[in-house]
Amino acid sequence: MRFLPVSLTTMLVELADLDETLALFATLKADPLEGIEDMVPAARTLMIRLRPERLTLEKLAGEIATRDLSLRAAPSDKSVEIPVCYDGEDLTDVADLTGLSVEDVIRRHTESEFTVAFCGFAPGFGYLTGGDPALQVPRRQSPRTRIPAGSVALAGAFSGVYPQASPGGWQIIGTTPEKMWDLSRSPPALLQPGYRVHFFDLKKKAVSTTRTTTKTLAVRSPDVASEGPALKVRAAPMPALFQDLGRFGKTGQGVSSSGALDQGSLKAANRVVGNPAGMPCLEITLGGFSFEVSGRTVMALTGAPCPISIRDAADRTISAGTYQPISLEPGDVVTLGHAPRGIRSYLAVRGGFSVKPVLGSASTDTLAVVGPAPVSAGAVLAIDNDSSALTSVSLHEAPAFDLPAADETVTLDVIMGPRSDWFTAAGIAALSGQLWQVTPQSNRVGIRLSGQAPLERKDRAELPSEGTATGAIQVPHSGQPVLFLADHPLTGGYPVIGTVAEYHLDLAGQIPVDAKIRFRPVTTFGDILPATDRDR
Numbered sequence: 214m215r216f217l218p219v220s221l222t223t224m225l226v227e228l229a230d231l232d233e234t235l236a237l238f239a240t241l242k243a244d245p246l247e248g249i250e251d252m253v254p255a256a257r258t259l260m261i262r263l264r265p266e267r268l269t270l271e272k273l274a275g276e277i278a279t280r281d282l283s284l285r286a287a288p289s290d291k292s293v294e295i296p297v298c299y300d301g302e303d304l305t306d307v308a309d310l311t312g313l314s315v316e317d318v319i320r321r322h323t324e325s326e327f328t329v330a331f332c333g334f335a336p337g338f339g340y341l342t343g344g345d346p347a348l349q350v351p352r353r354q355s356p357r358t359r360i361p362a363g364s365v366a367l368a369g370a371f372s373g374v375y376p377q378a379s380p381g382g383w384q385i386i387g388t389t390p391e392k393m394w395d396l397s398r399s400p401p402a403l404l405q406p407g408y409r410v411h412f413f414d415l416k417k418k419a420v421s422t423t424r425t426t427t428k429t430l431a432v433r434s435p436d437v438a439s440e441g442p443a444l445k446v447r448a449a450p451m452p453a454l455f456q457d458l459g460r461f462g463k464t465g466q467g468v469s470s471s472g473a474l475d476q477g478s479l480k481a482a483n484r485v486v487g488n489p490a491g492m493p494c495l496e497i498t499l500g501g502f503s504f505e506v507s508g509r510t511v512m513a514l515t516g517a518p519c520p521i522s523i524r525d526a527a528d529r530t531i532s533a534g535t536y537q538p539i540s541l542e543p544g545d546v547v548t549l550g551h552a553p554r555g556i557r558s559y560l561a562v563r564g565g566f567s568v569k570p571v572l573g574s575a576s577t578d579t580l581a582v583v584g585p586a587p588v589s590a591g592a593v594l595a596i597d598n599d600s601s602a603l604t605s606v607s608l609h610e611a612p613a614f615d616l617p618a619a620d621e622t623v624t625l626d627v628i629m630g631p632r633s634d635w636f637t638a639a640g641i642a643a644l645s646g647q648l649w650q651v652t653p654q655s656n657r658v659g660i661r662l663s664g665q666a667p668l669e670r671k672d673r674a675e676l677p678s679e680g681t682a683t684g685a686i687q688v689p690h691s692g693q694p695v696l697f698l699a700d701h702p703l704t705g706g707y708p709v710i711g712t713v714a715e716y717h718l719d720l721a722g723q724i725p726v727d728a729k730i731r732f733r734p735v736t737t738f739g740d741i742l743p744a745t746d747r748d749r
Contacts, residue, residue: 253680260680333704337394356382442508474722517555667692
């Protein structure tokens with residue numbers, strides 16, 4: 214057992230194999246430690262996030278080392294059959310890698326009985342073990358930015374099905390029409406830990422099943438009130454997203470926390486209008502957003518400082534500033550310009566938006582495709598009339614940091630680990646010794662970076678999938694890192710060289726395309742935990 218630092222509040226426990234991982238997960242679920250906030254089981258690791266005011270990493274490591282890992286979970290009696298059209302774009306490559314014919318790859322895949330070991334990466338994505346060892350193939354050298362929903366794929370000892378379109382590096386051998394994730398189903402995930410799974414070839418077996426139709430996006434639309442004020446969206450060059458402080462406790466279903474990328478700005482927006490700090494706001498990217506209000510209300514805009522213009526019913530136009538309460542009258546049209554700094558602004562209205570949570574949160578997770586629908590032109594957003602939790606407006610809010618511009622360099626503190634030891638000395642030096650440019654492929658899932666010197670690994674070994682944290686700097690085979698943001702996958706199969714410190718995550722969420730990042734390690738690998746606790 215090894216204890217590897219992820220961040221100041223997160224630790225990765227590395228175990229001998231999958232059985233030990235599941236045993237540790239089971240014992241911590243059955244007899245939990247106060248202060249554990251979340252756990253993510255994976256191939257041979259358990260990632261644990263804690264509340265530092267209740268539990269320290271040192272105490273957590275000491276408690277875990279005493280747990281009995283000999284117990285094994287009883288197999289499930291649930292069995293699922295999944296139809297597959299074996300037409301994947303990597304099918305021929307898999308045949309070449311295994312030395313088998315395409316027909317033999319299909320035969321061995323359909324003759325295998327798989328077991329769902331754990332869920333991760335995305336909602337409904339089950340990591341399936343127990344397949345034919347001959348089908349074990351490495352991930353792609355460079356992950357794809359988009360893999361279609363329903364893709365059946367292989368990586369290492371696992372098989373799996375992508376629940377929705379997402380980035381990924383697995384080898385695609387086919388597609389299935391089955392829905393892996395459906396919020397109208399209970400439970401939403403078709404595959405649950407312990408289930409037995411068989412695949413069958415659609416060309417050889419007729420399918421006679423009743424399928425339920427699901428929306429492309431597993432979302433709820435905001436409520437539109439028949440009375441009371443509402444916002445009618447007139448322009449949204451990029452759809453705005455409802456966000457709050459995040460969706461926690463759903464990792465067992467493969468759902469990450471998501472939430473506002475700049476949580477300090479979201480809280481400030483709510484305080485300005487007198488709302489509870491965690492109420493849902495609109496996260497607006499790159500400005501250009503415009504709406505008309507149907508009734509009297511108070512709004513605030515924080516984060517990226519978009520110029521605010523208000524045209525009233527008499528066709529007069531006035532300007533307003535960010536981080537201050539702005540009174541609106543019926544018929545006022547508010548238009549946001551483009552911010553010279555930062556990238557994301559947060560719009561709050563007094564009383565809050567009337568939006569229903571999905572799985573306990575109003576955050577829209579763009580990778581998991583869970584949450585309220587993106588807000589585009591024509592949407593009508595009701596404002597909640599409940600004033601029971603409101604307080605006085607705040608007149609003293611200000612940005613927590615200087616927002617970066619596209620031609621500037623941003624310094625981010627980094628906690629080294631958990632896989633810093635996978636990299637050469639030159640690779641470690643290259644992380645902090647050069648500037649990394651933010652590429653246009655960046656989004657809420659992660660910031661894709663480009664540097665002159667790729668991060669050099671010691672070898673090309675495959676890393677079994679393991680939990681990832683917000684702020685993780687994951688390094689694919691290309692050596693060009695990805696800095697994970699709030700909508701990142703729960704698990705990943707590329708080594709994480711370090712993780713951005715929690716206190717710099719809001720800043721990371723405001724870095725625009727073409728800006729440059731300098732990583733500043735504030736720890737060396739393994740120095741968060743005492744040496745006696747790192748290896749047991």
